[in-house]
Amino acid sequence: xxxxxxxxxxxxxxxxxxxxxxxxxxxxxxxxxxxxxxxxxxxxxxxxxxxxxxxxxxxxxxxxxxxxxxxxxxxxxxxxxxxxxxxxxxxxxxxxxxxxxxxxxxxxxxxxxxxxxxxxxxxxxxxxxxxxxxxxxxxxxxxxxxxxxxxxxxxxxxxxxxxxxxxxxxxxxxxxxxxxxxxxxxxxxxxxxxxxxxxxxxxxxxxxxxxxxxxxxxxxxxxxxxxxxxxxxxxxxxxxxxxxxxxxxxxxxxxxxxxxxxxxxxxxxxxxxxxxxxxxxxxxxxxxxxxxxxxxxxxxxxxxxxxxxxxxxxxxxxxxxxxxxxxxxxxxxxxxxxxxxxxxxxxxxxxxxxxxxxxxxxxxxxxxxxxxxxxxxxxxxxxxxxxxxxxxxxxxxxxxxxxxxxxxxxxxxxxxxxxxxxxxxxxxxxxxxxxxxxxxxxxxxxxxxxxxxxxxxxxxxxxxxxxxxxxxxxxxxxxxx
DNA sequence: ATGTTC
Numbered sequence: 001x002x003x004x005x006x007x008x009x010x011x012x013x014x015x016x017x018x019x020x021x022x023x024x025x026x027x028x029x030x031x032x033x034x035x036x037x038x039x040x041x042x043x044x045x046x047x048x049x050x051x052x053x054x055x056x057x058x059x060x061x062x063x064x065x066x067x068x069x070x071x072x073x074x075x076x077x078x079x080x081x082x083x084x085x086x087x088x089x090x091x092x093x094x095x096x097x098x099x100x101x102x103x104x105x106x107x108x109x110x111x112x113x114x115x116x117x118x119x120x121x122x123x124x125x126x127x128x129x130x131x132x133x134x135x136x137x138x139x140x141x142x143x144x145x146x147x148x149x150x151x152x153x154x155x156x157x158x159x160x161x162x163x164x165x166x167x168x169x170x171x172x173x174x175x176x177x178x179x180x181x182x183x184x185x186x187x188x189x190x191x192x193x194x195x196x197x198x199x200x201x202x203x204x205x206x207x208x209x210x211x212x213x214x215x216x217x218x219x220x221x222x223x224x225x226x227x228x229x230x231x232x233x234x235x236x237x238x239x240x241x242x243x244x245x246x247x248x249x250x251x252x253x254x255x256x257x258x259x260x261x262x263x264x265x266x267x268x269x270x271x272x273x274x275x276x277x278x279x280x281x282x283x284x285x286x287x288x289x290x291x292x293x294x295x296x297x298x299x300x301x302x303x304x305x306x307x308x309x310x311x312x313x314x315x316x317x318x319x320x321x322x323x324x325x326x327x328x329x330x331x332x333x334x335x336x337x338x339x340x341x342x343x344x345x346x347x348x349x350x351x352x353x354x355x356x357x358x359x360x361x362x363x364x365x366x367x368x369x370x371x372x373x374x375x376x377x378x379x380x381x382x383x384x385x386x387x388x389x390x391x392x393x394x395x396x397x398x399x400x401x402x403x404x405x406x407x408x409x410x411x412x413x414x415x416x417x418x419x420x421x422x423x424x425x426x427x428x429x430x431x432x433x434x435x436x437x438x439x440x441x442x443x444x445x446x447x448x449x450x451x452x453x454x455x456x457x458x459x460x461x462x463x464x465x466x467x468x469x470x471x472x473x474x475x476x477x478x479x480x481x
Numbered sequence: 482a483t484g485t486t487c
Contacts, residue, residue: 208483208485209482210482244482245482246483250483253482412485
């Protein structure tokens, strides 16, 4: 793997254009400016990430600006929170670093047909059941044992749709999934043998780090009409699932970064950081990555579908409660979308890395019952803190994108030095939050103080005109790797 | 994020 990272350069010229919007003036090969939506407070110590915004602005075919969301922080090549669109017909590139290692990492929210008071007597049994039913942590293990590579290929092509066809969900679920539960352009031939091997045993598993399954309660509704359209109300119990494509997506990213790093020179592409490896979307290497990435996207969706199904079985058995899907959306993905550029419709490759698509009300790709409210945007908070449901807004900037969550401000090592897992568990249980961790070390690494304040991220996103708040949720129970 | 450094 190329070992990149920006070298120190002269300071960037960053101008506050208006509240929650900063502009990075073009220089040093930048083809477009940088535009960062954030507060001054959220940009504290963001120098490295701003340099990454500037680096992304040098990519061939980039249009508009190199954008970053309020939860911007340092990532591989692109900043996490980065959004960049390239013009496919004008030699625009696709870059695996613009998607990230956890391809199609995302969030799914289910709403229970009960409120927190009704669940209370069964909560401990539900949490115990979830603790047994939800595979998690590093390495293999998943709720679904795939028959072999042929069935893996059906998952890679069919995503949530295939999982539902096999009995792991309801037909209605697919109406509430981005892209109906599967993207169409998966090319399984571009998924290498190691990725396949790693993917075989992990369908239906959370993974580790900031991934979680939480039982939550809606503690505040900001937009009653949108909340009603989404099927949530104050006091209602929900289940939020945050996970991605596990080792399969990680391996695909590694494989295709390597291939592009080797091929780039042939296309005459130079980038200021090897981690920005890319080739034109319309090239053999570009098409190969896009096809493999789409396969990983479907894998991640099937993963969330299977975990939903596992949670449903536990809720039905332990509490007689039914879970309906609110929405499922990714925050690490590149998609070919049509957007207006200088008044002309253009086919763009929109990279969203730690950024969520946020279609406005009336968008034709939204299901009819969500058309008036706009697309639900699901923001997972840090363990033990609040999560949010947002909605897309008219005129949303950055190709209809908004934030994805709280960014880390403390390293795992640093975090684990501030508290033991045992202490943190006691603190959470004391606050009325049931915890079912796999590892105490892993729990300590996710101490809330290791992250930015998700409420500030959401405020800045709304203040920047990228989305609006619909509801706030707080955890009743956490299942973690 | 990740068979947490091929």
